[in-house]
Amino acid sequence: MPDTPGSAEPSIEEQIAAYQREFQDLDPQVEKVVSALSRLNRRMNVAYGRQTAELGISNAEWEVLKALVLAGVPYRLGPGDLAKRLGLTPAAMTHRIDRMVAEGLVTRERDENNRVRVIVGLTEEGRSKWLEAMRMATVFEEELLQDLSGEERGRLGEMLIRLLRRVETTQPDAGGRLRDLD
């Protein structure tokens, strides 16, 4: 089960011992992997949040910038498409774009060829914020993995992708949004 954060955070080992006390048939090895995954992810999000905050944007805004950049030149996508890629409802996307337009990170125009469509485009400022965030992120990530040899990194990545494939087969996206529940 996903780990529960907390300041008075017990070590993973302590926590697993507590679980075993309350729930006998628990595989500690499995639990260790799952708990560590969950904690690690939380810590990483905190780190990313601090970095983006330094740039005066939120992680949420960073995600929009990423999606636009990954789309490639000319860095333009419709709100609906963006919403799908970010795993948000169209309604949330509308609001997020409102803010980002106000902050000058993206532009919103109507598509002249199909006036029902809207096009969100990256501004110069948006692109440079993305670049800056990317630089900080890669520095952090390199630090994070510094204790692992190149060979270990490869094995770790390979195992994680194997897990990912496993989840994806038992849980196909099936068009549904894939967002964190709760």
Place this chain on the structure above:
Amino acid sequence: MPDTPGSAEPSIEEQIAAYQREFQDLDPQVEKVVSALSRLNRRMNVAYGRQTAELGISNAEWEVLKALVLAGVPYRLGPGDLAKRLGLTPAAMTHRIDRMVAEGLVTRERDENNRVRVIVGLTEEGRSKWLEAMRMATVFEEELLQDLSGEERGRLGEMLIRLLRRVETTQPDAGGRLRDLD
């Protein structure tokens, strides 16, 4: 950087190629690990969310139940303590407890010895929901790891914990809440 979800989800490899196109000095091996971690976590949360939804609770409520059970008999904690363990503000905890009391998952009483304090206790129903969720979670987790040998599981857990220690040293909790920044 954390992965951006999405339905039209490209494979990790495709996504990394796109990043490299836009940002030259990116270490693909590091990126692979980081992206896989992020995606995996999201998928896992979706899975947990489906399971808890079957029980008629949310992941958020499940977290409260977990904290109470992990506290050990008599399964009682104050709202402030709970808030710390879950990485929430006290205000959010108040509201969450409101709901859970209404649903019969926990009780809220004033501490008779110190009438400023409040005590949140697990109900029978709360405990049994936790147990049920735990059963489902462990089944899912075993499935998730089924492609890894025992030895691989051990190595994976060990590497993840090494990463975790690394973030924890560079990012001590320092009393601050450790929640996902958006």
Place this chain on the structure above:
DNA sequence: GCTTCGAACTTTACTGTTGAACTCTTCAGG
């Protein structure tokens, strides 16, 4: 034994997200 300080929780006002209802365009059929 008042008074003041601080701790524990709640209240209030605001932000971001969701689901459902709504608007506006496009397009296909009669």
Place this chain on the structure above:
DNA sequence: CCTGAAGAGTTCAACAGTAAAGTTCGAAGC
């Protein structure tokens, strides 16, 4: 053409979270 259905985006009400102000009780000094 004109109508009706489908698609894209926005609006609206409700909900969960935060920060900051408010309340209430307990404890420490004088």
